[in-house]
Amino acid sequence: MLVVLKKDYDEVSREAARIVAGAVRSKPSVVLGLATGSTPLGLYRELAALHRAEALDFSQATSFNLDEYLGLAPSHPQSFHHFMEQNFFSQVNLPRHRRHIPDGTIQGDYDAYCARYEQAIKSAGGIDLQILGIGRNGHIGFNEPTSSLASRTRLKALSRETIEDNRQVFADEGEVPRCAITMGIGTILESRRVLLLAAGRSKAAAVAKAIEGPITSSVSASALQMHPDVTFLIDEEAAYSLTQRDYYRHVLEMTRLLTPERLS
Numbered sequence: 001m002l003v004v005l006k007k008d009y010d011e012v013s014r015e016a017a018r019i020v021a022g023a024v025r026s027k028p029s030v031v032l033g034l035a036t037g038s039t040p041l042g043l044y045r046e047l048a049a050l051h052r053a054e055a056l057d058f059s060q061a062t063s064f065n066l067d068e069y070l071g072l073a074p075s076h077p078q079s080f081h082h083f084m085e086q087n088f089f090s091q092v093n094l095p096r097h098r099r100h101i102p103d104g105t106i107q108g109d110y111d112a113y114c115a116r117y118e119q120a121i122k123s124a125g126g127i128d129l130q131i132l133g134i135g136r137n138g139h140i141g142f143n144e145p146t147s148s149l150a151s152r153t154r155l156k157a158l159s160r161e162t163i164e165d166n167r168q169v170f171a172d173e174g175e176v177p178r179c180a181i182t183m184g185i186g187t188i189l190e191s192r193r194v195l196l197l198a199a200g201r202s203k204a205a206a207v208a209k210a211i212e213g214p215i216t217s218s219v220s221a222s223a224l225q226m227h228p229d230v231t232f233l234i235d236e237e238a239a240y241s242l243t244q245r246d247y248y249r250h251v252l253e254m255t256r257l258l259t260p261e262r263l264s
């Protein structure tokens, strides 16, 4: 597990973009796992800039998003489809037919739909690089506390905390989603590499539990401790509650010196 500490959100975004761009350049047919939320916005902005300025080419890439709210059409301004279109897909050349986001409009047969999403990931060769944010309650994707650490893509009821967080951005109370379709923790753990981004003091407690706490379904991000190639890329505020910051800096220095390919 690599913990990379950065000064602020902009540095986190630039470093994340460097890593994703490196993955795209070294394997043009890369399969990316993508996340929504305010955290990866800077990453998407940086990638779009690299696409424009340096012709970073997504034409052979494939993407799978982590999740989508149940009941929201792709055109809904709060849907993750809309988010991805606005903030990333409209800015780069990732072909439409290779972008995948769970369909929030399905009604019934959820298990069959989710099994097909899992199958599509497998058919694409599995996810090479999974981008993650982290919820204030330590969730990844929408794997709310007590999600099975072996869970697969499925319909998931949202926690009260997540519903409250969302309430602020939905104009109409009746529209606030209660459920989502999300990749499972087991699905995420099968990605070849995981990059979790976090910024801001509001994430400090969740980040500390994920990195230094026990592995528990109460904090789904703590399951990443079992992943052989995970990087936590976090700013000073999000790192606030970590007790071993000096050690993480030492590990990073040694990694730069001895195994720099791990940072590429």
Ligand code: GLP
Pocket (backbone or CB within 6 Å): 035, 036, 037, 038, 039, 040, 066, 067, 132, 133, 134, 135, 136, 140, 141, 142, 162
């Ligand atoms: C939602 C998403 C997560 C995301 C989290 C944090 O719950 N399902 O994937 O990591 O929000 O969002 P933000 O980055 O806006 O803090």
